[in-house]
Amino acid sequence: xxxxxxxxxxxxxxxxxxxxxxxxxxxxxxxxxxxxxxxxxxxxxxxxxxxxxxxxxxxxxxxxxxxxxxxxxxxxxxxxxxxxxxxxxxxxxxxxxxxxxxxxxxxxxxxxxxxxxxxxxxxxxxxxxxxxxxxxxxxxxxxxxxxxxxxxxxxxxxxxxxxxxxxxxxxxxxxxxxxxxxxxxxxxxxxxxxxxxxxxxxxxxxxxxxxxxxxxxxxxxxxxxxxxxxxxxxxxxxxxxxxxxxxxxxxxxxxxxxxxxxxxxxxxxxxxxxxxxxxxxxxxxxxxxxxxxxxxxxxxxxxxxx
Amino acid sequence: xxxxxxxxxxxxxxxxxxxxxxxxxxxxxxxxxxxxxxxxxxxxxxxxxxxxxxxxxxxxxxxxxxxxxxxxxxxxxxxxxxxxxxxxxxxxxxxxxxxxxxxxxxxxxxxxxxxxxxxxxxxxxxxxxxxxxxxxxxxxxxxxxxxxxxxxxxxxxxxxxxxxxxxxxxxxxxxxxxxxxxxxxxxxxxxxxxxxxxxxxxxxxxxxxxxxxxxxxxxxxxxxxxxxxxxxxxxxxxxxxxxxxxxxxxxxxxxxxxxxxxxxxxxxxxxxxxxxxxxxxxxxxxxxxxxxxxxxxxxxxxxxxx
Numbered sequence: 001x002x003x004x005x006x007x008x009x010x011x012x013x014x015x016x017x018x019x020x021x022x023x024x025x026x027x028x029x030x031x032x033x034x035x036x037x038x039x040x041x042x043x044x045x046x047x048x049x050x051x052x053x054x055x056x057x058x059x060x061x062x063x064x065x066x067x068x069x070x071x072x073x074x075x076x077x078x079x080x081x082x083x084x085x086x087x088x089x090x091x092x093x094x095x096x097x098x099x100x101x102x103x104x105x106x107x108x109x110x111x112x113x114x115x116x117x118x119x120x121x122x123x124x125x126x127x128x129x130x131x132x133x134x135x136x137x138x139x140x141x142x143x144x145x146x147x148x149x150x151x152x153x154x155x156x157x158x159x160x161x162x163x164x165x166x167x168x169x170x171x172x173x174x175x176x177x178x179x180x181x182x183x184x185x186x187x188x189x190x191x192x193x194x195x196x197x198x199x200x201x202x203x204x205x206x207x208x209x210x211x212x213x214x215x216x217x218x219x220x221x222x223x224x225x226x227x228x229x230x231x232x233x234x235x236x237x238x239x240x241x242x243x244x245x246x247x248x249x250x251x252x253x254x255x256x257x258x259x260x261x262x263x264x265x266x267x268x269x270x271x272x273x274x275x276x277x278x279x280x281x282x283x284x285x286x287x288x289x290x291x292x293x294x295x296x297x298x299x300x301x302x303x304x305x306x
Numbered sequence: 307x308x309x310x311x312x313x314x315x316x317x318x319x320x321x322x323x324x325x326x327x328x329x330x331x332x333x334x335x336x337x338x339x340x341x342x343x344x345x346x347x348x349x350x351x352x353x354x355x356x357x358x359x360x361x362x363x364x365x366x367x368x369x370x371x372x373x374x375x376x377x378x379x380x381x382x383x384x385x386x387x388x389x390x391x392x393x394x395x396x397x398x399x400x401x402x403x404x405x406x407x408x409x410x411x412x413x414x415x416x417x418x419x420x421x422x423x424x425x426x427x428x429x430x431x432x433x434x435x436x437x438x439x440x441x442x443x444x445x446x447x448x449x450x451x452x453x454x455x456x457x458x459x460x461x462x463x464x465x466x467x468x469x470x471x472x473x474x475x476x477x478x479x480x481x482x483x484x485x486x487x488x489x490x491x492x493x494x495x496x497x498x499x500x501x502x503x504x505x506x507x508x509x510x511x512x513x514x515x516x517x518x519x520x521x522x523x524x525x526x527x528x529x530x531x532x533x534x535x536x537x538x539x540x541x542x543x544x545x546x547x548x549x550x551x552x553x554x555x556x557x558x559x560x561x562x563x564x565x566x567x568x569x570x571x572x573x574x575x576x577x578x579x580x581x582x583x584x585x586x587x588x589x590x591x592x593x594x595x596x597x598x599x600x601x602x603x604x605x606x607x608x609x610x611x612x
């Protein structure tokens with residue numbers, strides 16, 4: 001605990017996190033409403049809904065909303081942006097689960113899109129979610145200034161594309177054939193999950209038209225949280241059961257893949273996660289009481305069990 | 307030939323079409339430059355280049371550039387937008403060719419992305435191209451006014467998403483299981499190829515900040531060209547050899563799929579394509595001599611042999 005810790009209780013945090021999750025669920029549901037339910041091609045939209053409305057922690061929207069709070073923005077002002085980011089995250093899960101990728105039958109304890117429908121439908125559902133995220137960000141609901149919308153689109157695309165998530169997943173696929181170096185394991189994480197988590201934080205600042213200095217603190221918070229999140233993910237994969245995770249556990253070890261735990265060592269990995277979270281919290285103390293939610297969210301990333 | 311035919315020769319048209327094709331190839335090559343060639347995840351970018359730089363007619367960029375010409379814009383002013391549209395078209399080809407989709411080993415006479423690399427890489431290459439198209443459209447190179455960029459992004463996403471290409475390909479996949487109705491065959495075409503061809507025309511008007519009345523003529527031209535294009539495509543699939551097409555011929559018939567030829571009948575289909583092209587040409591006569599390229603392009607769509 002640092003001396004500058006904002007006065008924001010754990011139960012307030014849990015309430016707010018639950019409100020964000022239910023708001024995102026409702027928002028995504030509205031964005032993915034079937035326009036012509038009688039048409040058979042609506043199977044694509046149904047599969048998109050399955051991929052996006054499966055619940056989950058909604059961590060990325062929480063980061064966007066929490067970051068916007070630093071600048072006094074309300075949930076409603078940033079909910080459209082946060083929803084588009086979560087929609088893009090959903091696309092990546094649908095495609096990562098494909099038989100040609102990670103071949104995952106379960107996600108959050110439920111059958112994945114390609115299991116419920118088929119592989120072609122899952123490819124299309126992912127394509128549809130990715131496309132819809134950008135369509136939505138281009139609309140006036142997101143922000144009255146079109147330059148802000150363009151910045152959000154460009155930033156999200158950079159985090160998602162081959163310099164980000166696509167490149168990270170490519171490395172993950174390469175790891176199935178030949179072992180990665182430690183350097184590559186770290187780069188895999190930065191690209192596959194780190195880039196979007198960092199952008200989720202920056203997006204709150206973009207919506208608030210934050211200055212460069214403020215943006216830099218959000219980037220630092222986001223990069224640290226992204227890496228801490230992945231270390232905890234690898235620890236959970238090592239230690240948890242499938243029941244707790246809602247997906248098969250120990251898969252990386254079985255697949256012989258190096259993880260961040262291998263790169264850092266088990267004890268160092270735990271210490272590093274704690275250090276990253278502390279640094280993240282310190283980066284946003286300038287916002288005072290307004291940083292309460294993000295401060296707690298950093299701890300949540302560290303102590304989560306799923 | 308209508309009385310209002312612009313004075314623009316067939317050889318000028320061929321020269322201009324070739325210039326557009328080479329400009330698009332160069333532009334896509336620059337957009338898809340490898341940033342860190344030493345990293346193994348660059349396989350994704352290499353696969354993206356394979357998917358996008360395989361030549362082709364570059365019909366969609368030609369439509370965008372031709373539409374912008376109606377308003378006096380030069381090729382250089384609209385080349386970035388046209389390139390982004392072609393990049394998005396490339397994504398759809400890479401994903402459509404996947405084993406889980408149309409399972410095509412050849413495209414323009416060359417092995418497809420999943421054949422050269424593997425299925426996972428082809429999924430990622432398509433995702434990367436789709437994402438890059440939107441990233442690029444959000445940038446200042448495309449147009450100085452961010453509202454214009456947002457309009458391009460929203461319009462392209464609508465043409466590409468589940469109300470457009472994704473929905474059309476979904477219907478095409480459904481057709482592998484159960485026959486489509488004639489109504490569905492027509493809707494499949496409108497969504498799968500018609501929506502992007504129509505948007506390619508509208509995009510020229512959006513870049514030129516055209517008025518609603520002018521935009522309506524572009525939409526009419528584009529819708530007609532889209533349907534004529536697909537009728538000719540179905541005729542070519544029926545009548546050509548794989549050598550001419552650069553991909554297997556007669557696949558729809560073998561797969562037992564209804565095409566627009568089945569929906570309209572062979573003779574009526576030919577007559578309808580001619581009528582659509584005439585109507586398209588009439589829609590843009592208001593632009594006088596500036597309509598010369600689009601006028602010829604409509605004929606090219608009708609008389610092409612590949």
